[in-house]
Amino acid sequence: MEEWIIDILISLAKTLAFFGVILLWAAYITLGERRFASFFQNRLGPNRAGIFGLLQPLADGIKFMMKEEIIPKNANRAFYLLGPTLFITIALIPWAAIPFGDTVVIAGREVKLQIVDLNVGILFMIAVSSIGVYGIMIGGWASNNKYSLLGAIRSSAQLISYEITMGIALAAVFLLSGSLSTRDIIIAQMQSPWHWNVFVQPLGFIVFFVSILAETNRVPFDLAEAESELIVGYHTEYGAFKFAMYMLSEYINLITASALITLLYFGGWGIPFVDLGRLGLSVNLAGLISVIVFLVKTGFFVFVFIWIRWTLPRFRYDQLMNLGWKILLPLALVNLFGTAVVALLV
Amino acid sequence: MAINVRAKYLNKTEEMSFIDRLYLPAIVKGMFITMKHFLFTKAYTVEYPEERKPIAPRFRGRHVMKRDEMGRERCTACYCCQYSCPAECINIEAAEVTGDIRNNHPEDKYARVFEIELLRCIFCGFCQEACPKAAIYLEEFYELADYDDRSKYLLTKKEMMETEGKPVKYRV
Amino acid sequence: MAKITIDDKVIEYSGNPNLIELAKENGIDIPHFCYHPALTISGNCRMCLVEVGTLCKNQQTGEYEKDDKGNIKVNFMPKPQPGCYQQVSDGMVIRTNSERIIEARKGVLEFTLANHPLDCPVCDQAGECVLQDYSFQYGFSRSQFIEKKRTYKKNEISPVLTQEMNRCIHCDRCARFTTEIAGESSFARTWRGNKMELSVLPGGTITHNYQGNMADICPVGALTITDFRFKSRVWFLNYGVTLCTSCGKGCSVMTSHKKGKVFRLKPVYNEKVNTYWMCDHGRLRYRFLNESRKSGHSAGGKKANFQSALSLAAEILKASKNIGVIASAKESLETCMVLSRFFREVAPTAHVDYRVDDAQVRDDRSLRPGELLRAKDPYPNSFGAREAGLLPGQGGATAIDILGAPEKFDAVVLFIDDHIIEAGDRLGNMSKAKNLIVLSPFESSLDSTAAVSFATRAYSETSGTYINIDGIRQKYCPVLPPLGDARDSWDILNQLSGLMGKSFGLDSIGKIRSHFKLGD
Numbered sequence A: 001m002e003e004w005i006i007d008i009l010i011s012l013a014k015t016l017a018f019f020g021v022i023l024l025w026a027a028y029i030t031l032g033e034r035r036f037a038s039f040f041q042n043r044l045g046p047n048r049a050g051i052f053g054l055l056q057p058l059a060d061g062i063k064f065m066m067k068e069e070i071i072p073k074n075a076n077r078a079f080y081l082l083g084p085t086l087f088i089t090i091a092l093i094p095w096a097a098i099p100f101g102d103t104v105v106i107a108g109r110e111v112k113l114q115i116v117d118l119n120v121g122i123l124f125m126i127a128v129s130s131i132g133v134y135g136i137m138i139g140g141w142a143s144n145n146k147y148s149l150l151g152a153i154r155s156s157a158q159l160i161s162y163e164i165t166m167g168i169a170l171a172a173v174f175l176l177s178g179s180l181s182t183r184d185i186i187i188a189q190m191q192s193p194w195h196w197n198v199f200v201q202p203l204g205f206i207v208f209f210v211s212i213l214a215e216t217n218r219v220p221f222d223l224a225e226a227e228s229e230l231i232v233g234y235h236t237e238y239g240a241f242k243f244a245m246y247m248l249s250e251y252i253n254l255i256t257a258s259a260l261i262t263l264l265y266f267g268g269w270g271i272p273f274v275d276l277g278r279l280g281l282s283v284n285l286a287g288l289i290s291v292i293v294f295l296v297k298t299g300f301f302v303f304v305f306i307w308i309r310w311t312l313p314r315f316r317y318d319q320l321m322n323l324g325w326k327i328l329l330p331l332a333l334v335n336l337f338g339t340a341v342v343a344l345l346v
Numbered sequence B: 001m002a003i004n005v006r007a008k009y010l011n012k013t014e015e016m017s018f019i020d021r022l023y024l025p026a027i028v029k030g031m032f033i034t035m036k037h038f039l040f041t042k043a044y045t046v047e048y049p050e051e052r053k054p055i056a057p058r059f060r061g062r063h064v065m066k067r068d069e070m071g072r073e074r075c076t077a078c079y080c081c082q083y084s085c086p087a088e089c090i091n092i093e094a095a096e097v098t099g100d101i102r103n104n105h106p107e108d109k110y111a112r113v114f115e116i117e118l119l120r121c122i123f124c125g126f127c128q129e130a131c132p133k134a135a136i137y138l139e140e141f142y143e144l145a146d147y148d149d150r151s152k153y154l155l156t157k158k159e160m161m162e163t164e165g166k167p168v169k170y171r172v
Numbered sequence C: 001m002a003k004i005t006i007d008d009k010v011i012e013y014s015g016n017p018n019l020i021e022l023a024k025e026n027g028i029d030i031p032h033f034c035y036h037p038a039l040t041i042s043g044n045c046r047m048c049l050v051e052v053g054t055l056c057k058n059q060q061t062g063e064y065e066k067d068d069k070g071n072i073k074v075n076f077m078p079k080p081q082p083g084c085y086q087q088v089s090d091g092m093v094i095r096t097n098s099e100r101i102i103e104a105r106k107g108v109l110e111f112t113l114a115n116h117p118l119d120c121p122v123c124d125q126a127g128e129c130v131l132q133d134y135s136f137q138y139g140f141s142r143s144q145f146i147e148k149k150r151t152y153k154k155n156e157i158s159p160v161l162t163q164e165m166n167r168c169i170h171c172d173r174c175a176r177f178t179t180e181i182a183g184e185s186s187f188a189r190t191w192r193g194n195k196m197e198l199s200v201l202p203g204g205t206i207t208h209n210y211q212g213n214m215a216d217i218c219p220v221g222a223l224t225i226t227d228f229r230f231k232s233r234v235w236f237l238n239y240g241v242t243l244c245t246s247c248g249k250g251c252s253v254m255t256s257h258k259k260g261k262v263f264r265l266k267p268v269y270n271e272k273v274n275t276y277w278m279c280d281h282g283r284l285r286y287r288f289l290n291e292s293r294k295s296g297h298s299a300g301g302k303k304a305n306f307q308s309a310l311s312l313a314a315e316i317l318k319a320s321k322n323i324g325v326i327a328s329a330k331e332s333l334e335t336c337m338v339l340s341r342f343f344r345e346v347a348p349t350a351h352v353d354y355r356v357d358d359a360q361v362r363d364d365r366s367l368r369p370g371e372l373l374r375a376k377d378p379y380p381n382s383f384g385a386r387e388a389g390l391l392p393g394q395g396g397a398t399a400i401d402i403l404g405a406p407e408k409f410d411a412v413v414l415f416i417d418d419h420i421i422e423a424g425d426r427l428g429n430m431s432k433a434k435n436l437i438v439l440s441p442f443e444s445s446l447d448s449t450a451a452v453s454f455a456t457r458a459y460s461e462t463s464g465t466y467i468n469i470d471g472i473r474q475k476y477c478p479v480l481p482p483l484g485d486a487r488d489s490w491d492i493l494n495q496l497s498g499l500m501g502k503s504f505g506l507d508s509i510g511k512i513r514s515h516f517k518l519g520d
């Protein structure tokens, strides 16, 4: 068999596996969010479908598919349908560049547990995810509903504002690792936990974390959905499977954000004080362990997002903008500048 | 004044300190509070079909018609319940007791038809209060919801009446 | 004028009035069971106890003695006296609500209730029971009587009456009514004291026609009318006052009705006609107001709306030379007047008659033998019809003639009423009639053969005037809403007159009354 065919097959297999995992995970986060929310509120949450309610996502999925598809009479039909499709597509694309773990060896080949290792991986992810706002904007506008439109406008303003801070915070990380490739950034943090960027870049981490909260539209920055003011914001008019698409994409974004935090600031698949390479494990076992470590770390951050959601109240819109432009942006700039000076001097 | 005022009056002119304005300590504190609930507080949920909250002794559920100690129907069709019912949902037709039903009724008159339109009933218990014969009671059964058949909500005498020696069968 | 003081109210009176009546006229209620204004006084229930006093007169000086405040002193009798047979005399002072009297009433009620069962849920009298009312007003809610109450079986003492001896309070009204008013000796007190029973005397039966009144005057539910037994609780009923139409007497009655159905009739006091009573015949004939009533018009056996039925009738009457008219003395005087004018002016004919009954033909104004109220004439308004001139003219056929051979006429106008339907055979020939126009509140077999059949209102649904056998004019008003599209007979005739080109313009009962000078 020719080399390139095998390459393509492997890429294809990786892609399918990745998407499968991501979608499944996102589905289970819906359950996780509901159950954790209940625990935070001293309730039990959905525990009827299967043991611990584990079949709940399946039940929800069936429900979403069985529901009647309604398109509002005055909506712009084409764009109305385009919105959720675009949103979920864009939510999935960044995963092309996210490494789940180290390498494994299959059939005598070394396979990276990553769909592609781009040398500008992070840049690619940020670039793609900023198109995501189109999904919201189109959906909100095409619904022809004032709440949807307001939600969409808020959302786009918010995403654009916080993208800048996020980018600048990241620039400091690139500066330290000297690469835009995700894999390289992780490897740069491998030496010891003290090399994790969260310790090297504490201010940068805070700025990045707040920005990514805003980017994913999570509480306390969920102004685009703000149930109390805007019904549910941009997807007010969406029901059935289209709504499910929006919801899934939001949870995929949440996982993406957690994965980004993990790999940028918490050392990716590295285990603190343990060097997998030196333990003398087989390559495949080490690869597997690295995947598990990465998933655990990401999962933890997903939980943190949920935890934050059920703790903090929502910001006001002006507070949001103040925070973004007047506090976080200067802080990010200071951080970048400081990092640059230090990097130059050391 | 006996009322214990627990409100704390803040001096609004007081500036918040830098730490306060950072909000981060407050946020962390909040996060710990929620985590405390997450980890240590038991859920208050009552898992309904299996667990039930105890009902109050004077709970007013679905109507039950009683028999006396000799197993005879207590109701004599006096219409007091119909008259006092604010929802006008009781329908009674009286008839003379004759022949072989004689040992089923203590009086000369009995309710040949006794129906309650449950969908109109507001479960006020006035019927129970008005009944001079202690014949009708609103007892503990409250699971009356159904989704297809409205005719089930026309409660007939047969469905309400205690069978002799046995408690009433509750299912509508 | 003689004066008497009742409860500090000075009342002037003349003659020899009864104390209870006198007090009632002046708005003071003395509770009573056995007293009835139309019956002799029996004085056995003791519910009517009052304190009776006389003004204190000094024997020597003849002056009234006064107390410190200058009021005349009153000597009260040491014991309360029954008010119902208290002879009223000038200067008497009566107290009906002093503490002693209230105490005494409580005692009397407790005795009365000692044997009375707690039967209200079953009893048809509940709601209009005097004992119930008084217990609420004057009694108390517990009894010291722990012994067994006397019990009897329910007893149907006649086709009309059901007796529940358990409930009897021995007031004796019913027995007095039987002997004094109905003039029979079939029903009386038997046994004595606690064991007293009011019963049909051995070997006898109650046969008189006024048994319903015994139930009416029974203050409790001991005597009730079998027909009304368990039909409805009285508090669900509505009431309306009208006249009984079952004979020429025209007693004043009260209908008890619910949802458009009449449940019973009861007499209403009318000094000139029936006083307190009515006969069982009339009492039980309320049923015709409920049964086989007509609510829509028909033409040629098919349903028709009023206008088309009206124009069809007008065409028939215009085309016919020889019209036979059988009027009905159940129609009001007003209708009779319009009818008489209609067949004099609009469709002139000599064959008009209302007399379908023998008593009417004989112009008989007498009562049936042995009756108190019921007249021989079964129609309430025969004399109104006569006054309106509904009699055959020169060479005209009588009603009996027309009923016998209706085919001789080009058209026959027939008023059907409950009496003629009850009589059965009278209408046998009518299906042979050409162009039959029926006006009736009831459905009948003729509806299918008649050319036009109008639904008219029964007397309970309209207003009018009847003239009874004694020449007394009595007005009545509707007590029930009309059924469906039913119209007043005078309304139909008036509209017909319009269609036939000689409009009367009498479109309300008031206009008719003033036009024919019947008083307002």
Ligand code: SF4
Pocket: B081, B084, B085, B086, B087, B088, B089, B090, B116, B120, B121, B122, B123, B124, B125, B126, B127, B128, B138
């Ligand atoms: S509970 Fe109230 S509303 Fe219901 S039947 Fe009884 S009296 Fe009527």
Ligand code: SF4
Pocket: B074, B075, B076, B077, B078, B079, B080, B081, B082, B092, B111, B127, B130, B131, B132, B133, B134, B135, B136, C121
């Ligand atoms: S249930 Fe009681 S109040 Fe109602 S009719 Fe029967 S006896 Fe009377």
Ligand code: SF4
Pocket: C167, C168, C169, C170, C171, C172, C173, C174, C175, C198, C217, C218, C219, C220, C222, C223
């Ligand atoms: S039956 Fe009625 S009217 Fe006759 S004595 Fe008894 S209570 Fe009086």
Ligand code: FES
Pocket: C031, C032, C033, C034, C035, C042, C043, C044, C045, C046, C047, C048, C049, C082, C083, C084, C085
């Ligand atoms: S009414 Fe006077 S004693 Fe009965």
